[in-house]
Amino acid sequence: MPDSSTDHWHDPALPFVEARRACHSRACYKAHSHPTFSIGAVDAGFSHFRGAGHGSQRLCPGTLVLVPAHRVHACNPEPNSAWSYQMLHLDAEWLRRLRSECGLAEEHLDAPARISAEPALYRQFCQLIEVLFASVSALEKETALITFLGDGAWSHCAALDMAPAADRAALNIDLNDLADEQLAQLTLAELAGMAGLDRYGLIRAFRRATGLTPHAWLLNARVNRARQLLRHGCELAEVAYRLGFADQSHFQRVFKTHAGTTPGLYRRTR
Numbered sequence: 001m002p003d004s005s006t007d008h009w010h011d012p013a014l015p016f017v018e019a020r021r022a023c024h025s026r027a028c029y030k031a032h033s034h035p036t037f038s039i040g041a042v043d044a045g046f047s048h049f050r051g052a053g054h055g056s057q058r059l060c061p062g063t064l065v066l067v068p069a070h071r072v073h074a075c076n077p078e079p080n081s082a083w084s085y086q087m088l089h090l091d092a093e094w095l096r097r098l099r100s101e102c103g104l105a106e107e108h109l110d111a112p113a114r115i116s117a118e119p120a121l122y123r124q125f126c127q128l129i130e131v132l133f134a135s136v137s138a139l140e141k142e143t144a145l146i147t148f149l150g151d152g153a154w155s156h157c158a159a160l161d162m163a164p165a166a167d168r169a170a171l172n173i174d175l176n177d178l179a180d181e182q183l184a185q186l187t188l189a190e191l192a193g194m195a196g197l198d199r200y201g202l203i204r205a206f207r208r209a210t211g212l213t214p215h216a217w218l219l220n221a222r223v224n225r226a227r228q229l230l231r232h233g234c235e236l237a238e239v240a241y242r243l244g245f246a247d248q249s250h251f252q253r254v255f256k257t258h259a260g261t262t263p264g265l266y267r268r269t270r
Helices: 092-101 119-133 138-151 165-169 180-185 188-195 199-210 214-231 236-242 248-259 263-268
Strands: 005-011 014-025 036-044 047-051 056-059 064-067 073-077 083-091 114-116
Touching: 005 119, 005 263, 014 036, 014 092, 014 119, 014 138, 036 092, 036 119, 064 119, 083 092, 083 119, 092 138, 119 138, 180 214, 180 236, 188 199, 188 214, 199 214, 214 236, 214 248, 214 263, 236 248, 236 263, 248 263
Parallel strands: none
Antiparallel strands: 005 014, 014 083, 036 064, 036 083, 047 056, 047 073, 064 114
């Protein structure tokens, strides 16, 4: 059986992008979301993609999935099998400005996840990932990234169904202004108040729009905040403490089920 491996790339000179590639992976992820626009490609094996509002979509090699920021999703290999894939994460505001600069239509907050089976787009994506991982200048990497994004329009790709807009609108809760300790200690009543709902209404809205409980959604938000802290070089123990995890081991387990890697490896590749 081939050995599994996972590589990560991000560079302080290009803080708006990071990439990951995994070979022969059997790791499974919980439903989660990113504050970034994400593009994933299946290189080998088969997987199943789930996003809020629709069932499972089987992905074959050569398939790309484009997931808007904050869209809850999960993509895992078929049972008892491995797969290989590549991921690209783009800062949502940076991407919005770039699309405007390129004269492309702006992606709406309610834009659906999309799937492409176009061989040419898959090849272009693979070439971009190769450049990002290569030992070349930041200028060359940024040029390749902007060329790919400027050339590729994904509005024609097959769109996946979503949860009703009314349910999604109820969850537009901005956590960015909360300190780490506040994010760690939010109660159900406080979260419901931020959404303008009662506690039961909040639970129902989360279930319909994301398939997650409020606790799972907050846990995902804490992992995303942890990514930011780790990229800035914070120690694992400090991140675990600031974000309210029981201990460093608990933090590592939760982070890996959401991010597909350990926080230590994620921090070392900054």
